[in-house]
Amino acid sequence: MNxxxxxxxxxVERGKINKASPFPGDMKGLDGADELTHQALEAGxxxxxxxxxxxxxxxxxxxxxxxxxxxxxxxxxxxxxxKAVTEHLxxxxxxxxxxxxxxxxxxxxxxxxxxxxxxxxxxxVEGNGWNxxxxxxxxxxxxxxxxxxxxxxxxxxLSALLTTTIVSMSKTxxxxxxxxxxxxxxxxxxxxxxxxxxxxxxxxxxxxxxxxVRWLAAIRExx
Amino acid sequence: xxxxxxxxxxKVVGGEAVxxxxxxxxxxxxxxxxxxxxxxxxxxxxxxxxxxxNLKAISDFPDVMFLPGFWSEFGMCTxxxxxxxxxxxxxxxxxxxxxxxxxxxxxxxxxIPDPRTDGLLPFMLNRLRLAQPRIEEAGHxxxxxxxxxxxxxxxxxxxxxxxxxxxxxxxxxxxxxLTTITSFLKGWLGLQRETxxxxxxxFLLDDIIGFLGxxxxxxxxxxxxxxxxxxxxxxxxxxxxxxxxxxxxxxxxMNVNLFNMGFDITLAELKxxxxxxxxxxxxxxxxxxxxxxxKTKIVDAAGKMVNSLQNTTKVVFSxxxxxxxxxxxxxxxxxxxxxxx
Numbered sequence: 001m002n003x004x005x006x007x008x009x010x011x012v013e014r015g016k017i018n019k020a021s022p023f024p025g026d027m028k029g030l031d032g033a034d035e036l037t038h039q040a041l042e043a044g045x046x047x048x049x050x051x052x053x054x055x056x057x058x059x060x061x062x063x064x065x066x067x068x069x070x071x072x073x074x075x076x077x078x079x080x081x082x083k084a085v086t087e088h089l090x091x092x093x094x095x096x097x098x099x100x101x102x103x104x105x106x107x108x109x110x111x112x113x114x115x116x117x118x119x120x121x122x123x124x125v126e127g128n129g130w131n132x133x134x135x136x137x138x139x140x141x142x143x144x145x146x147x148x149x150x151x152x153x154x155x156x157x158l159s160a161l162l163t164t165t166i167v168s169m170s171k172t173x174x175x176x177x178x179x180x181x182x183x184x185x186x187x188x189x190x191x192x193x194x195x196x197x198x199x200x201x202x203x204x205x206x207x208x209x210x211x212x213v214r215w216l217a218a219i220r221e222x223x
Numbered sequence: 224x225x226x227x228x229x230x231x232x233x234k235v236v237g238g239e240a241v242x243x244x245x246x247x248x249x250x251x252x253x254x255x256x257x258x259x260x261x262x263x264x265x266x267x268x269x270x271x272x273x274x275x276x277n278l279k280a281i282s283d284f285p286d287v288m289f290l291p292g293f294w295s296e297f298g299m300c301t302x303x304x305x306x307x308x309x310x311x312x313x314x315x316x317x318x319x320x321x322x323x324x325x326x327x328x329x330x331x332x333x334x335i336p337d338p339r340t341d342g343l344l345p346f347m348l349n350r351l352r353l354a355q356p357r358i359e360e361a362g363h364x365x366x367x368x369x370x371x372x373x374x375x376x377x378x379x380x381x382x383x384x385x386x387x388x389x390x391x392x393x394x395x396x397x398x399x400x401l402t403t404i405t406s407f408l409k410g411w412l413g414l415q416r417e418t419x420x421x422x423x424x425x426f427l428l429d430d431i432i433g434f435l436g437x438x439x440x441x442x443x444x445x446x447x448x449x450x451x452x453x454x455x456x457x458x459x460x461x462x463x464x465x466x467x468x469x470x471x472x473x474x475x476x477m478n479v480n481l482f483n484m485g486f487d488i489t490l491a492e493l494k495x496x497x498x499x500x501x502x503x504x505x506x507x508x509x510x511x512x513x514x515x516x517x518k519t520k521i522v523d524a525a526g527k528m529v530n531s532l533q534n535t536t537k538v539v540f541s542x543x544x545x546x547x548x549x550x551x552x553x554x555x556x557x558x559x560x561x562x563x564x
Contacts, residue, residue, distance in 0.1 A: 015391070023391040068468070071436035073387045080388065111316045116383045116434060138319070166510065167548065168316070190465060190485075191547075193511055 002049075004040045008033055008085060009053035012127075013061050015077025017084050023077055034084040047092035051129060054085050058127045062210030072116060075209070079123030086126060093131075100131040101220060105147045106157035107139030109169045114161035117189055121157060124209035125216060141175040148180055155216060158202070160189040170200040177201050184219050186212060224292045224366050229423070232288060232539070233457050236480045236502045240536050243563045244529065247288030247504055248555075249462060249483060249545035250280060252298050252317065257548050262315040267297055270350050278361055283552060287559065288539065290460070290504070291367035291426050293358050295351040297343045302371050303379040304342030305407070306333065324381035327389050327396040333380075333403050338411040348418060355419070367460070368415035368422050372429025373404040373447045380404075383431065390439055397443060405447045412451070424458035427451060433465020433485075440470050445477060452478035460504075464544035471496040486543030491531050499537060506543035513542045513558060514549040521554055525561035 011017075011033040014024050018034035031039075033054075040050055061078045064070045092098040104125050108118045115137050126132040133151065135143055148154060156176060160169045169192075173185055186204035187197045188211070197205035204219070206212035224232070234241050256266035259276035266273055277293045300310035303320035312318040324330060338344045355365060371379075377400050378386050389397050408427075416422045432444050452459045459478050463470065464485035474482055474497050483504040484493060490503050507513055507524040515521070529535065540562045 021392060071439065071469070072434035073391050073436065073439055076384060076388050077391050111313070111319065113319050113321075113379075114383055116387065119384045162317070165317070191510060193508075195511060 002040075002045060004036060004043070005045060005049055005053045008036045008040060008050055009057040011036060012054045012057035012078055012081045012085060015074055015081050017077070017081045032084065033081040034088075037085045037088040041088060047089050047098050050085065051089055051098055054082055055128055058082055058124055058213075059210070062124065062208070062213070065208065066210060072120070075120055076116075076123075079120060079127065082127035083123060098129075101129045101216070102131070103133060103151045103154040104130045104157060104216065105133045105135065105144065105151060105154045106159065107135035107144060108137040108159045108161075109165055109172050110138055110140045111168045112160050112162050112165040113137045114159075117161060118157075118159035120209045121159065121188060121206065121212045124213055125157075128213045128216070130216065139172075141172045144172060144176055145179060148176065148183065152180070155184045155186065155219065157206075157212065158185065158187045160187075160191065162191065166191055166196065166200075173200045173202055186215055188212060224288060224290075224364060225362050226364060228288045229364065229366055232481075235537060235539055236458060238502075238536050240534075243286075244535055245288065245539045246286070246541065246559050246562055247290055247539040248541050249291075249504075250289045251294050251296055251545060253548050254546040254550060255280065258550070258552075263298075263317060264312055264314045267312065267318070270353065273350065274354050274357060278357075281361065281363060284555060284559075287555070291369050291424070292363060293351065293354065293365065294367075294369060295347045295354075296369070297347065299371070299379060301343055301347060302376050302408075302411070305336035305338060305344050305411075306342070306376075306380055307336075308342075308379065310343070320379045322380060322382050322385075324385075324400075327381075327385075327393050330381075330396050330400045330403075333400070335403055335407045335410070338407070338414045344411065348415065352418060364421045365419040366422060367424040367426045367458070368412040368419075368456075369426045370408050370411055370428075372427040372432070372461075373401050373408060373451070374431035374435075374444060375429040376404050376408075377401060378431050383434075386431070387434060390435075390443055394442065401443060401447050405450055408451055412454075416456075423456050424460060425452060425454060425456050426458075426460040426462070428462040430463050430465040432463045432470050433467060435469065437469050440473065444470065445473055448477045448479070454478075462545070467493070468496065475500040481539075483541065483545075484543060489531060490528065490538060491533075494532075494537070502537040502539065504539040504541045506541065507558070509542040509544050509547040509550075513554055514547050515554075518554075518557055521557045522561040525558050526564070529562055 016027045016032040018032040122134045185202045187202040188206040194205045204215045255276045256263045298318040300318045300320045308320040460481040461479045462483040481502045486506050486508040512520045512524045
């Protein structure tokens with residue numbers, strides 16, 4: 001792998017977004033994912049190679065998160081660095097030279113304004129090569145349904161942090177399921193377990209962003 | 224809380240063995256309105272309904288400590304409202320506050336709210352003041368000054384993702400925000416204590432702590448909680464039902480002496496992480512088990528929890544986090560019986 005591509009991957013893993021970003025401290029003043037991706041593409045580097053290096057970086061940071069070596073702020077920074085890369089890669093997605101794996105519609109369910117889990121999953125899934133439609137927080141079932149109508153082959157992700165919004169999540173799953181019986185729905189959030197996910201009628205449960213990425217890969221392979 | 228319950232709680236925190244084993248729950252709007260059979264909006268907007276729901280809880284379960292006890296609150300809107308956050312109150316869903324900080328530069332524009340006059344705080348305090356004679360008539364005393372913690376309030380004011388990334392990108396701004404909120408909280412807790420001299424405990428709720436690594440916690444959590452908990456009250460109670468393995472070793476340094484955690488950690492591990500210097504309130508799974516329909520699960524989980532401990536001092540047996548929606552009275556009784564068997 002070319003050195004520049006490796007460095008881009010390292011920027012993603014460390015959460016170095018761009019030169020102006022003071023984080024991480026030991027990379028202050030250096031070019032970040034934004035500048036380096038631009039330089040790599042200008043130099044004719046294959047967009048797919050950059051994407052794969054960044055996906056690998058996201059996997060590494062996700063594994064560190066799973067081992068409690070890094071925490072949510074570092075994950076968010078890595079995801080932001082990844083976003084800086086994908087902004088440059090968008091034209092290649094659109095031209096078809098880099099293929100999106102599918103469409104993933106995600107939102108935090110009605111009554112819950114927490115966005116950490118939703119944003120992390122959204123950014124990790126996007127970083128993994130999916131087209132992500134992020135509906136935001138406090139999303140009512142109708143909004144999910146409207147979005148699904150526009151992308152009927154999508155996969156849906158529902159997030160909640162509050163124990164109190166599990167009822168709302170369950171209602172959202174039921175309303176979606178009533179109109180789209182075969183759609184794949186994955187749920188995640190602090191108050192959830194696999195058992196609760198099954199009870200509410202979801203197809204999957206993801207404990208963390210990496211879990212969501214793995215679950216999406218599995219259903220893609222199965223389809 | 225009754226005076227007797229308060230004395231028991233102080234004994235537990237002091238490490239004394241207590242018989243029967245103490246049972247307690249954090250109860251507030253996620254559980255009480257539904258359990259009492261009223262809408263959440265009625266619970267918030269009708270002082271009589273709020274009082275009666277709380278009174279029924281303490282009457283039905285006289286041997287359970289309900290913490291903080293007659294909690295006058297407006298859910299997650301309580302403190303953010305004082306900063307000017309728009310608050311949404313659906314009729315039978317939980318209220319929430321909208322962000323007021325669109326960019327970190329807005330932090331400089333924040334002023335410290337006056338808890339006597341701003342947002343929902345005067346309503347909250349006055350409701351409790353008006354109810355005080357009846358609370359005392361029922362044999363209970365107002366014991367806790369209560370508030371959401373500084374990180375939790377900050378996350379409502381600016382969004383949790385924005386708060387956590389700002390910690391990395393513009394840490395000095397986040398420090399300023401947390402300093403402002405902490406000043407406000409000191410005033411708010413102080414006002415509660417001044418209004419009710421019987422208060423002898425501080426209760427802060429903050430689950431954003433759980434998202435931080437050690438270094439972030441040292442910078443953005445520890446100093447502010449330490450400042451708030453460094454006060455001359457008997458019980459210094461913290462709730463964080465998000466992950467707590469990073470912050471738990473700091474609880475003694477934060478001056479916390481009672482901690483309510485989530486259910487993803489055992490009491491034994493927490494005793495080890497805190498050097499058994501902090502009393503614990505927990506922690507069977509709230510939704511899967513305590514609110515569930517399988518009665519054997521409640522009995523098993525309670526029994527397993529008690530038996531997992533080499534000694535049962537410094538523990539108030541409860542669920543992880545607060546009482547969740549949908550817990551029936553019979554489940555609470557099963558839990559009490561199982562703990563005390």
